[in-house]
Each structure stands twice: as structure tokens, then as C-alpha cells.
Amino acid sequence: MAVLVVIAHPDKNSFTQQWAKESIRGARNLEHEVIVSDLYAMKFDPIEKADHYNFTCPKNHFDVLRTQEFHSQKNSLPKEVLTELEKINKCELIIFHFPIWWFSPPAALKGWMERVFVNGATHDTTYRFDRGKLKNKGAQFCVTMGASKQESSFNGKEADIEMLLWPMAYTLKYLGMDVLPHKIINSVHSYHTDNRKIEIEKSLKAELQNQLRFIQNFYQVEPFKFNKDTDFSNDGVLKESVLSHSPFIRHSK
Numbered sequence: 001m002a003v004l005v006v007i008a009h010p011d012k013n014s015f016t017q018q019w020a021k022e023s024i025r026g027a028r029n030l031e032h033e034v035i036v037s038d039l040y041a042m043k044f045d046p047i048e049k050a051d052h053y054n055f056t057c058p059k060n061h062f063d064v065l066r067t068q069e070f071h072s073q074k075n076s077l078p079k080e081v082l083t084e085l086e087k088i089n090k091c092e093l094i095i096f097h098f099p100i101w102w103f104s105p106p107a108a109l110k111g112w113m114e115r116v117f118v119n120g121a122t123h124d125t126t127y128r129f130d131r132g133k134l135k136n137k138g139a140q141f142c143v144t145m146g147a148s149k150q151e152s153s154f155n156g157k158e159a160d161i162e163m164l165l166w167p168m169a170y171t172l173k174y175l176g177m178d179v180l181p182h183k184i185i186n187s188v189h190s191y192h193t194d195n196r197k198i199e200i201e202k203s204l205k206a207e208l209q210n211q212l213r214f215i216q217n218f219y220q221v222e223p224f225k226f227n228k229d230t231d232f233s234n235d236g237v238l239k240e241s242v243l244s245h246s247p248f249i250r251h252s253k
């Protein structure tokens with residue numbers, strides 16, 4: 001199996017990067033082919049803009065969806081985007097390693113998605129959700145955050161991490177992928193003191209050691225359940241008779 005590891009962290013010595021290294025090592029130990037996109041190391045430009053293209057569509061206005069679609073059909077996408085698309089096409093699983101920055105993934109990763117999940121190449125109006133072009137691929141988020149487990153739980157002050165990650169997970173679902181349950185490591189920051197510092201360092205070390213076992217179990221875990229295309233009416237509204245599988249798609253109260 002080929003595994004793509006996407007890393008969004010600027011510091012090689014960060015916990016996020018050390019953790020990603022363990023994912024790479026673990027996947028190689030399991031004899032998977034490992035492909036890496038270390039976004040900061042690659043200096044991947046996360047900003048989608050007209051300058052990336054020879055010309056925009058239409059010429060006097062940068063319609064991003066149309067421009068991506070045109071260049072995808074003509075095989076004239078930016079080279080760095082084509083490289084990432086080749087990696088995605090080759091892999092069966094993508095592991096994303098990133099910290100939470102302002103209740104979201106870092107802009108480097110969000111921008112990678114905006115540029116690389118090209119209209120035409122990875123989705124279009126016909127091939128999306130249950131008919132998504134990236135069907136049969138899995139994805140998993142390995143996330144670090146400063147907030148504690150309690151603070152990032154459903155009633156926590158720092159907001160429910162499952163909700164914060166939902167838009168990204170739904171992006172992958174839009175493309176047809178299976179999203180496996182996230183792995184979150186909490187309380188990752190350097191402001192702990194005394195016993196708490198020792199405790200955290202010990203637990204982070206244990207998490208790094210656990211990563212091989214975690215990767216081994218990838219396909220034994222059930223992916224997240226999302227609503228199927230047939231759960232929605234022709235107007236794109238959740239049918240009354242169907243249970244919602246998303247905190248963002250609800251029946252009226």
C-alpha cells in the first residue's frame with residue numbers, strides 16, 4: 001500500500017514533526033511505500049492566485065473553478081500541483097499531521113487543499129460525495145493542540161475539536177474519501193512546569209512509541225459515517241425521515 005504523509009508545521013523539532021516521523025517510520029516498517037509532502041520544507045505556496053497559471057479563465061477575470069478545470073483538462077496545471085496530484089493518485093491512505101492554530105488547521109494546509117483539490121481533476125459537479133473521484137482512499141488527521149482534553153471536548157471552553165475538524169473532514173468526504181477517526185494529542189505546549197511538565201513529556205514520548213501500533217490498526221477502524229447522497233432531496237436538503245450524521249446538517253428544532 002502507498003501512504004502519503006502530509007505535514008504542516010514550520011519547525012523540524014516540533015512535536016508535530018517528530019510524530020509525523022514516527023508515522024513515516026511505522027508505515028515503512030509495515031512495508032508500505034511512503035510518500036511525503038512536508039509543506040513548509042517544500043515551500044509550497046498555499047495561496048491560490050492567477051500568477052500560478054499561464055492564463056486565467058475567462059481571460060479578464062480569475063474564476064478559480066473554471067481556471068482549475070481548464071488547466072486540468074489541458075494538462076497545464078502548475079507543476080507543484082501536478083506533483084501533489086500524482087502523489088494523491090498513487091496513495092491509498094493520506095495521513096495529515098498538523099497543529100490547531102486559531103481553531104483551524106494552519107493556512108499552509110488549508111491552502112494546499114484549495115490548490116491541490118483541483119476542480120476537474122479531483123471533483124466536478126457529477127463526481128463528488130458518494131461518487132467522488134477519490135473513492136476508496138482513506139484519510140486520517142493526526143492533530144496536536146494546546147488545549148487539554150477537557151477544554152476541547154463537546155462542552156469545553158476551547159470548542160469541540162470534532163466540530164473544528166468537521167469542515168476539513170467533509171472536504172475529504174466531498175472528494176469521496178473515507179475519513180478515519182482523528183487522533184488528537186492534547187496539551188502540547190512548552191509552558192508546563194514541575195510535575196506537569198514531566199508528566200506531559202512522558203506521555204508525548206509514549207504517544208510517539210504508540211504510533212506504529214496505531215498505523216497497524218488503520219484499516220481495522222470504522223470510518224466516520226456521513227449522510228449518503230440518497231439521504232438528501234433533489235433540492236439538496238436532508239430528508240425528514242433520515243437521521244443526520246453531521247453536526248452541521250440538522251433538522252429544524
Ligand SMILES: Cc1cc2nc3c(=O)[nH]c(=O)nc-3n(C[C@H](O)[C@H](O)[C@H](O)COP(=O)(O)O)c2cc1C
Nearest residue numbers: 014015016099100101102103144145146147188189
Ligand atoms: C498561531 C497559533 C494559534 C493557536 N491556536 C490554538 C487553538 O486555537 N487551540 C489550541 O488548542 N491550541 C492553539 N495553539 C497551540 C498549538 O496548537 C500547539 O502549540 C501545538 O499544537 C503544539 O504542537 P507543536 O509542538 O508541534 O507545535 C495555537 C498556536 C499557535 C502558534
